[in-house]
Amino acid sequence: MTGRDPVRLRPLPRRIRPYPDETTASFIRRLAAANFIDPAQIRDLLRRPGIPPGPGLAILAGCGEQPLILAMPQLGAETEPGPHLAGRPDRRTQGIACHRCALARGAGSHVGIYTTHEKVSCPRHLLWLGTEVQEPGDQIPLQPCPDLPAAFRRHRNLIARLGRPAVCRGFAIATIITWRWHDQGRQPDSFTARLRALIPAGHRTWARHRTATAAALYPCVVGLTAAIASPAWAQTAHSSRPNDFLRRISLQATDGWIPQGQHDPLLHWMQTGWQPGFPGPDTLQPPGPPHIPPPTRDL
Ligand SMILES: [Zn+2]
Numbered sequence: 001m002t003g004r005d006p007v008r009l010r011p012l013p014r015r016i017r018p019y020p021d022e023t024t025a026s027f028i029r030r031l032a033a034a035n036f037i038d039p040a041q042i043r044d045l046l047r048r049p050g051i052p053p054g055p056g057l058a059i060l061a062g063c064g065e066q067p068l069i070l071a072m073p074q075l076g077a078e079t080e081p082g083p084h085l086a087g088r089p090d091r092r093t094q095g096i097a098c099h100r101c102a103l104a105r106g107a108g109s110h111v112g113i114y115t116t117h118e119k120v121s122c123p124r125h126l127l128w129l130g131t132e133v134q135e136p137g138d139q140i141p142l143q144p145c146p147d148l149p150a151a152f153r154r155h156r157n158l159i160a161r162l163g164r165p166a167v168c169r170g171f172a173i174a175t176i177i178t179w180r181w182h183d184q185g186r187q188p189d190s191f192t193a194r195l196r197a198l199i200p201a202g203h204r205t206w207a208r209h210r211t212a213t214a215a216a217l218y219p220c221v222v223g224l225t226a227a228i229a230s231p232a233w234a235q236t237a238h239s240s241r242p243n244d245f246l247r248r249i250s251l252q253a254t255d256g257w258i259p260q261g262q263h264d265p266l267l268h269w270m271q272t273g274w275q276p277g278f279p280g281p282d283t284l285q286p287p288g289p290p291h292i293p294p295p296t297r298d299l
Contacts, residue, residue, distance in 0.1 A: 170229030223253030
């Protein structure tokens with residue numbers, strides 16, 4: 001296993017298949033675990049001269065180069081994403097695949113993947129996959145909160161109508177504001193009900209509490225995103241009629257509570273227009289003109 005001769009690269013005894021959009025580190029970790037070796041040994045083999053990572057991993061895993069690159073485009077030789085990769089994650093956001101889906105595919109329970117900001121739940125198993133999930137055990141079931149699927153649909157509709165760049169940026173801003181409200185002890189009444197439903201008695205560990213908090217805040221984040229990502233409403237927020245914007249927020253995001261006070265994070269955004277560090281949309285874009293969504297007033 002320590003020689004440098006590329007001719008001697010052979011499939012490892014136990015073969016595995018890649019998971020869609022799996023990170024390279026996750027695939028190497030799973031391949032090493034299946035063969036009871038250290039991941040560093042695989043990385044050392046891939047450093048042999050003349051062996052690109054994609055073909056080298058395909059040989060070691062015994063899964064074929066084409067299926068590997070189809071599942072993990074980062075291992076391909078392309079420097080520009082072609083049309084066939086449009087919509088795939090841009091590899092800036094990492095997460096953990098739904099552990100029940102991963103187990104069903106024979107990939108084990110812990111698979112690291114590239115993902116996009118709106119994929120916060122598994123539509124099949126209704127597990128939380130979004131903020132604060134560090135381990136498969138953090139993927140709490142969402143069935144106790146019947147209003148969450150409606151928020152998932154609203155989020156996808158926002159992307160379809162306003163475009164992914166605007167919703168990505170708005171979601172990042174809305175997430176920061178909503179968590180600051182939470183840290184200040186100000187959150188919608190429905191948040192408390194969702195949190196209690198998501199954390200049954202006897203399961204109140206710190207990790208589960210953080211994950212459940214993220215899921216319980218999500219409808220508020222999406223409601224706020226709808227206003228921030230809308231060009232018309234964002235303009236109203238920074239105009240001489242900010243109360244129109246605040247009334248909308250109270251109706252669609254905060255259960256009637258109107259943000260106010262010197263230290264309110266939404267009022268701070270309205271007054272300063274601060275932006276988070278934002279690298280752009282989180283999917284690969286093929287060469288060509290960007291998609292421009294139709295103008296819309298409200299969602
Ligand atoms: Zn699933």
